[in-house]
Amino acid sequence: MMRAMTLTAHDSVKHRRGEGTRDKFLDAACALMLRHGFNGTTVERVLAQTGLTKGAFFHHFPQKSHLALALIERYAAEGRESLDAAIRRAELASDDPLQQLLFLQRDYIERAQLPTPADAPPAGCLMACVAYEIEEHSSQVRGVMRESVEYFRNVVAAKVRYVMEKYPPRMPVQAEAVAEYLYAIYDGGLVLGRLLAEPPALIRQLQHAENYLQLLFQPTLQQEQATS
Amino acid sequence: MMRAMTLTAHDSVKHRRGEGTRDKFLDAACALMLRHGFNGTTVERVLAQTGLTKGAFFHHFPQKSHLALALIERYAAEGRESLDAAIRRAELASDDPLQQLLFLQRDYIERAQLPTPADAPPAGCLMACVAYEIEEHSSQVRGVMRESVEYFRNVVAAKVRYVMEKYPPRMPVQAEAVAEYLYAIYDGGLVLGRLLAEPPALIRQLQHAENYLQLLFQPTLQQEQATS
Amino acid sequence: MMRAMTLTAHDSVKHRRGEGTRDKFLDAACALMLRHGFNGTTVERVLAQTGLTKGAFFHHFPQKSHLALALIERYAAEGRESLDAAIRRAELASDDPLQQLLFLQRDYIERAQLPTPADAPPAGCLMACVAYEIEEHSSQVRGVMRESVEYFRNVVAAKVRYVMEKYPPRMPVQAEAVAEYLYAIYDGGLVLGRLLAEPPALIRQLQHAENYLQLLFQPTLQQEQATS
Amino acid sequence: MMRAMTLTAHDSVKHRRGEGTRDKFLDAACALMLRHGFNGTTVERVLAQTGLTKGAFFHHFPQKSHLALALIERYAAEGRESLDAAIRRAELASDDPLQQLLFLQRDYIERAQLPTPADAPPAGCLMACVAYEIEEHSSQVRGVMRESVEYFRNVVAAKVRYVMEKYPPRMPVQAEAVAEYLYAIYDGGLVLGRLLAEPPALIRQLQHAENYLQLLFQPTLQQEQATS
DNA sequence: ACTTACGGGACTTCCCGTTAAT
DNA sequence: ATTAACGGGAAGTCCCGTAAGT
Numbered sequence: 001m002m003r004a005m006t007l008t009a010h011d012s013v014k015h016r017r018g019e020g021t022r023d024k025f026l027d028a029a030c031a032l033m034l035r036h037g038f039n040g041t042t043v044e045r046v047l048a049q050t051g052l053t054k055g056a057f058f059h060h061f062p063q064k065s066h067l068a069l070a071l072i073e074r075y076a077a078e079g080r081e082s083l084d085a086a087i088r089r090a091e092l093a094s095d096d097p098l099q100q101l102l103f104l105q106r107d108y109i110e111r112a113q114l115p116t117p118a119d120a121p122p123a124g125c126l127m128a129c130v131a132y133e134i135e136e137h138s139s140q141v142r143g144v145m146r147e148s149v150e151y152f153r154n155v156v157a158a159k160v161r162y163v164m165e166k167y168p169p170r171m172p173v174q175a176e177a178v179a180e181y182l183y184a185i186y187d188g189g190l191v192l193g194r195l196l197a198e199p200p201a202l203i204r205q206l207q208h209a210e211n212y213l214q215l216l217f218q219p220t221l222q223q224e225q226a227t228s
Numbered sequence: 229m230m231r232a233m234t235l236t237a238h239d240s241v242k243h244r245r246g247e248g249t250r251d252k253f254l255d256a257a258c259a260l261m262l263r264h265g266f267n268g269t270t271v272e273r274v275l276a277q278t279g280l281t282k283g284a285f286f287h288h289f290p291q292k293s294h295l296a297l298a299l300i301e302r303y304a305a306e307g308r309e310s311l312d313a314a315i316r317r318a319e320l321a322s323d324d325p326l327q328q329l330l331f332l333q334r335d336y337i338e339r340a341q342l343p344t345p346a347d348a349p350p351a352g353c354l355m356a357c358v359a360y361e362i363e364e365h366s367s368q369v370r371g372v373m374r375e376s377v378e379y380f381r382n383v384v385a386a387k388v389r390y391v392m393e394k395y396p397p398r399m400p401v402q403a404e405a406v407a408e409y410l411y412a413i414y415d416g417g418l419v420l421g422r423l424l425a426e427p428p429a430l431i432r433q434l435q436h437a438e439n440y441l442q443l444l445f446q447p448t449l450q451q452e453q454a455t456s
Numbered sequence: 457m458m459r460a461m462t463l464t465a466h467d468s469v470k471h472r473r474g475e476g477t478r479d480k481f482l483d484a485a486c487a488l489m490l491r492h493g494f495n496g497t498t499v500e501r502v503l504a505q506t507g508l509t510k511g512a513f514f515h516h517f518p519q520k521s522h523l524a525l526a527l528i529e530r531y532a533a534e535g536r537e538s539l540d541a542a543i544r545r546a547e548l549a550s551d552d553p554l555q556q557l558l559f560l561q562r563d564y565i566e567r568a569q570l571p572t573p574a575d576a577p578p579a580g581c582l583m584a585c586v587a588y589e590i591e592e593h594s595s596q597v598r599g600v601m602r603e604s605v606e607y608f609r610n611v612v613a614a615k616v617r618y619v620m621e622k623y624p625p626r627m628p629v630q631a632e633a634v635a636e637y638l639y640a641i642y643d644g645g646l647v648l649g650r651l652l653a654e655p656p657a658l659i660r661q662l663q664h665a666e667n668y669l670q671l672l673f674q675p676t677l678q679q680e681q682a683t684s
Numbered sequence: 685m686m687r688a689m690t691l692t693a694h695d696s697v698k699h700r701r702g703e704g705t706r707d708k709f710l711d712a713a714c715a716l717m718l719r720h721g722f723n724g725t726t727v728e729r730v731l732a733q734t735g736l737t738k739g740a741f742f743h744h745f746p747q748k749s750h751l752a753l754a755l756i757e758r759y760a761a762e763g764r765e766s767l768d769a770a771i772r773r774a775e776l777a778s779d780d781p782l783q784q785l786l787f788l789q790r791d792y793i794e795r796a797q798l799p800t801p802a803d804a805p806p807a808g809c810l811m812a813c814v815a816y817e818i819e820e821h822s823s824q825v826r827g828v829m830r831e832s833v834e835y836f837r838n839v840v841a842a843k844v845r846y847v848m849e850k851y852p853p854r855m856p857v858q859a860e861a862v863a864e865y866l867y868a869i870y871d872g873g874l875v876l877g878r879l880l881a882e883p884p885a886l887i888r889q890l891q892h893a894e895n896y897l898q899l900l901f902q903p904t905l906q907q908e909q910a911t912s
Numbered sequence: 913a914c915t916t917a918c919g920g921g922a923c924t925t926c927c928c929g930t931t932a933a934t
Numbered sequence: 935a936t937t938a939a940c941g942g943g944a945a946g947t948c949c950c951g952t953a954a955g956t
Binding site: 508510 | 937
């Protein structure tokens with residue numbers, strides 16, 4: 001969640017022989033998951049997508065559940081990196097915490113607007129996908145997902161706290177809850193985009209979240225914002 | 229979405245022989261879907277839950293996909309009824325469109341707070357569940373889902389338009405987008421509740437949505453609201 | 457075997473209520489058998505063809521095997537009647553036994569040449585059909601089939617014996633074997649017609665059989681015959 | 685058709701791992717087909733016969749229909765080889781085309797007389813078997829069958845043409861039709877053997893076919909032949 | 913590291929047959 | 935006599951996983 005769906009190959013410098021194969025599996029499985037869910041992503045389908053063979057698959061993932069875990073771990077790591085990078089960009093752009101927070105939100109909006117290849121799977125959150133087949137997965141997978149959300153919440157909540165110190169909110173809110181909310185509206189927007197078969201629905205939700213941040217914290221609220 | 233998960237038996241007055249059986253299947257399948265997803269909801273599991281037999285299942289649902297369609301159709305119908313009833317309650321409670329809208333939102337919050345049986349599946353939206361296995365499902369299922377969201381959006385947007393006529397929004401917004409937003413934050417909250425394994429997370433999101441409505445439309449904004 | 461495939465309704469005078477239904481089942485099952493074999497003729501397919509329901513089927517045939525038996529018995533009875541009628545026609549046409557035998561064979565050829573409706577199943581012998589799934593059937597069914605062949609053989613062999621008394625065969629043959637042979641070439645022709653997807657193949661075989669009878673018995677063999 | 689049922693193992697010199705398994709399936713399936721037909725030849729029965737597993741079966745035949753095709757293709761290939769070998773033997777035995785043709789026919793008769801193991805399925809033609817469940821099979825299977833018959837017809841017709849050049853037939857016939865006839869009487873004899881539950885019935889039909897060839901072509905017809 | 917053959921079980925589908933009701 | 939709901943099991947397909955081989 002909260003970052004553009006990037007299925008592009010990793011840029012790891014050192015490729016042990018076979019690392020590429022493993023990533024091919026992860027890339028294919030990720031795309032299939034967003035189309036068919038986890039149980040619908042059969043090993044055979046992954047093999048068909050990659051052109052590799054069963055032996056190769058089970059060499060890298062002794063159990064299919066290992067694939068799910070690796071997928072979620074990679075997805076969580078990408079999410080953290082994506083957040084950290086966006087925070088850095090925001091902090092470079094302004095010294096004011098509110099401007100940084102708004103910059104962060106706009107950054108996510110912009111990335112959500114990037115064009116996607118025609119054959120890309122419908123936009124979606126791999127974790128939400130797993131969350132809706134939750135009892136098919138191990139507690140380890142659930143742990144990674146929870147920690148991933150908590151990481152986002154903690155990092156963003158820290159920023160929100162700075163904002164709240166400087167800009168008293170118009171309504172009583174908690175920093176963690178605001179951070180969570182930004183996560184929730186992103187995932188909610190993705191679901192809505194799928195239900196309506198209309199990916200831009202996500203953008204509209206993210207803009208409401210930006211509105212909310214401004215209404216909550218912006219002291220002088222003139223009509224300087226543009227909304228679609 | 230946007231309503232408590234009600235798996236209670238139907239109260240239709242007169243059952244043709246076999247209607248009860250069909251509903252038993254739907255009830256069990258609904259609960260299983262929210263735990264395992266559609267592919268994880270094997271017919272065998274449904275039979276184990278209901279104590280019925282394969283013959284009975286196949287009699288009512290010649291293909292397993294027919295179960296998915298029936299499930300989604302029933303869920304959509306319940307959602308519409310739930311919305312219509314909540315709208316009626318809101319209109320009885322006040323004559324002011326903004327108060328009605330806020331009442332509606334609080335109504336959903338209260339229903340989300342109702343205690344659930346210990347063996348209930350984790351809170352979730354059946355449509356979101358299907359949306360994350362989207363390519364396993366027919367276009368008919370997708371159509372029912374889209375129409376269901378559109379119904380919610382249209383009904384709520386009508387109400388929002390009345391609000392906007394009387395209470396000019398502090399930021400430029402569109403009625404449909406606001407209605408959509410209420411849907412999205414509900415589904416996003418459900419996903420978040422699952423990712424954190426913490427169902428009350430949904431409540432916090434719904435309250436932010438209420439905040440947003442107030443900040444947008446309420447002319448005199450004092451500190452009378454409660455936050456968790 | 458050895459008669460045109462007649463699937464037309466029976467002309468029984470007295471129809472007890474339900475007799476029509478039973479015959480509908482038999483007609484539909486007969487056509488399906490010649491397309492799909494016995495195991496491929498599922499009860500559901502018969503129901504789809506007839507528009508009747510399962511209860512009606514099992515009312516008339518407590519087991520599916522009863523259908524097979526009824527089918528074979530009806531087919532055997534029709535075969536006997538068909539033979540008896542052809543024999544009568546032959547005996548009316550000439551007093552000479554050889555001419556009668558040749559008339560009989562030409563009668564079968566003519567009936568095999570009758571046009572068939574476009575939606576008729578490919579020409580075939582219901583008994584051959586059953587014979588190729590032989591171990592799926594009861595000994596009772598096998599008995600009816602054997603007796604049916606024996607009836608044909610005995611009736612025709614009697615005629616062949618008269619021929620042999622008057623016209624000593626050019627090669628030593630037995631009356632029963634000649635009768636059998638006429639049966640065999642008919643069924644072989646049907647198989648060939650199916651293998652080549654070319655129904656007229658049957659006619660060519662029947663004409664060879666006629667040739668054989670002439671070569672065996674005809675004292676003065678001039679070139680009065682026409683062959684295709 | 686027109687050759688003894690040989691289910692003996694292939695004598696290919698070098699087996700890739702797994703070829704033996706595939707042939708085991710084909711051998712077992714062939715025997716079961718002749719007893720139960722294709723639909724009666726369940727995969728489970730094949731497994732019971734071979735002692736192999738479902739996984740192995742599905743590995744070699746992704747669909748059951750692929751088994752049918754493989755079976756028919758192997759059967760057709762064996763039929764061609766069998767015919768070619770018999771033709772070679774006939775051409776070694778005599779220089780006279782008529783003697784060769786008669787030798788060929790007697791060759792088939794002799795092979796049909798070979799004793800069969802007690803547990804062998806009733807004599808039958810795999811193609812006739814499929815032909816009587818024709819609509820259960822793909823057009824590819826039908827094509828292989830038609831080509832198989834055409835091969836036999838063309839090869840034998842070529843020989844018959846030589847005979848006709850040297851020995852003008854007593855009745856006007858076509859070479860192709862005579863070749864077809866030899867095929868038809870073989871398959872008809874097999875059906876008759878099954879209907880009478882009396883395998884030797886086939887031999888009697890084949891001898892009539894031999895008679896026919898002699899009556900048609902043999903210039904001086906003495907009583908040197910033996911009949912059963 | 914990667915391949916092919918295989919093992920074996922689960923799942924959907926299909927089918928024969930029964931039963932309660934009319 | 936005929937229907938719909940249902941029972942229950944078998945069939946074909948699919949799929950995860952193993953293992954021997956290269």
